[in-house]
Amino acid sequence: MKDNKNNSILLSHGDGGVKTGRLISEIIGPALKNNILDRLEDSAIIPCRGAKAAFTTDSFVVSPLFFPGGDIGKLCVCGTINDLVTSGCRPAALSLSFIIEEGLDINVFKKVLESIKNTLEEAGEGIKIVTGDTKVVEKGNADKLFINTSGIGFIEDGPGISPSNIKEGDNIIINGNIADHGICILNCRQEFGFKADIKSDCAPLNSLVKDIKDAAGSGLHALRDATRGGLARVLIELSGSSKMNFDIYQDKIPIQRQTRGICEFLGMDPLYIANEGKMVVFAEEKNSIRILDAMKKNRYGKHSAIIGRVKGIKDKNRNASVTLITELGTKRVLDLHYSEQLPRIC
């Protein structure tokens, strides 16, 4: 990769931004190329006797292990459930694989397990951990605890949900305040001493997605959870894969005042800050109000809002793009030059 003179993996290769994209497109992709992997969606869809299975994986290396609103255990269950439901499937089963640093306090490990159990209960729908693995490495060769969760689900009959279904005129909806997870982790780690009460938004969104589907009928086109790289990354990626321009209205994007305040103070753009409980919904305009109402009634969607709109591409010679219409009425094209400003946020 041209921009990396010393030819070694950098922290930014794992931040979900430009370098991660290049690592995937220039190195991993060419080696492992196939028609399912190449779609680069959060869950892979695999045919299973007429039915379809969704399959996803994520490793969690968050630091610290515990933070306001969550911990690595809650995070791994929510992250995997959320990746599954974006494909429109019903999550069926999760795996759990631990890499533990020698010397980890067993009570810390138990607390993480308790949190995993509680989060599975919170998610409901009979989602279970069905298989697992445990490895221990010598002290100094890992940082306390890393967890991989993979998940499978089964796609039910009904209209397909996929970025490729995004259509001109769709409304873009989000289920609440952005940037809380990233700022919460930052606040835990950096000891800035902000006296802010910002909790991670970490949440299992399966019930929210169920409510969205029930309200939407065939009017639901795509879903994506906005994690590493924030809302901006998801919008840019989906604009690229759907080949549609999006307009986003800055004044419609829900954000807590104190989160926005910290972002402004630090010069960080909240659009690029990670969330762990935010779903971006693309739906037909005529169904949008019904979907929005259903979302607001769900415990994870109280602050839901329509934040933008899908425009077709007028000029076929240009790539699709995401335009932020600022509070001042000016326009700014979002790009991936930013990367997640903080390593190990999930």
Next chain:
Amino acid sequence: MKDNKNNSILLSHGDGGVKTGRLISEIIGPALKNNILDRLEDSAIIPCRGAKAAFTTDSFVVSPLFFPGGDIGKLCVCGTINDLVTSGCRPAALSLSFIIEEGLDINVFKKVLESIKNTLEEAGEGIKIVTGDTKVVEKGNADKLFINTSGIGFIEDGPGISPSNIKEGDNIIINGNIADHGICILNCRQEFGFKADIKSDCAPLNSLVKDIKDAAGSGLHALRDATRGGLARVLIELSGSSKMNFDIYQDKIPIQRQTRGICEFLGMDPLYIANEGKMVVFAEEKNSIRILDAMKKNRYGKHSAIIGRVKGIKDKNRNASVTLITELGTKRVLDLHYSEQLPRIC
């Protein structure tokens, strides 16, 4: 856990032996209990519209990353394929999740990817990597590269293959020399300076299992790959879960002379040393010769041998056990007091 006064995770909690068992049964199990996880088989079986899906996960932390006969990339693909085929399923898709230490040479990463690609080709049957994840942690917070692979497969019609199907009178067959993987890694790491040419047996065993199934008809009862904890651990676990006694004939167990020599020199028992390409087969006696012939014709089964026999439990008041009948004709009951003598062998 009673035997751990300082209440922290030890390397032996990850070795596949007694402490790993306790960590699972006393801490992880109670927290996450459910009817699928409780079976503790290598793959979980999940109902999928009349069909059944098999689901497995493993994290790989082997050190060094490259060793004679394999590397972490080959290992992760083989390990996951082998776990899937032990459930009798056709492997369909794998996930791949990297935890990379900042500073890893990209050429090392490329070499691992190349090996993953080659191993998928070696395995054939259209097995693909369909989804993945990449995380990078700061230098000093991981050891170069850890990989998680999870896998799903679909169970085909036919007789069930499960430890619970093991029957009195079954023959126990293995597909070749034991202990090569563990001794190979030991030889790489410890600089004993043995001038031995011992290669890891790391191999994708899906074609071998296919040949076994074709030859066995309904006479195939159970399969298990003998990895961490070696042949002994697999036999002890399956004796426990099937509630049957096994007799194992030491002089029938295939082992390379130089591997045996190193084990004797170091006072290690090769029965407890890890393999990465060994499948233990339980089959009806009348089908055994046909199965053995089929195994010997497969590239991964040239040194296959019948090594033991399933005996019923005569005394219902005693636990099932595995008896090794030594070359001298004496008997020794195998137990799990031993643990894997080397950390990070996979």
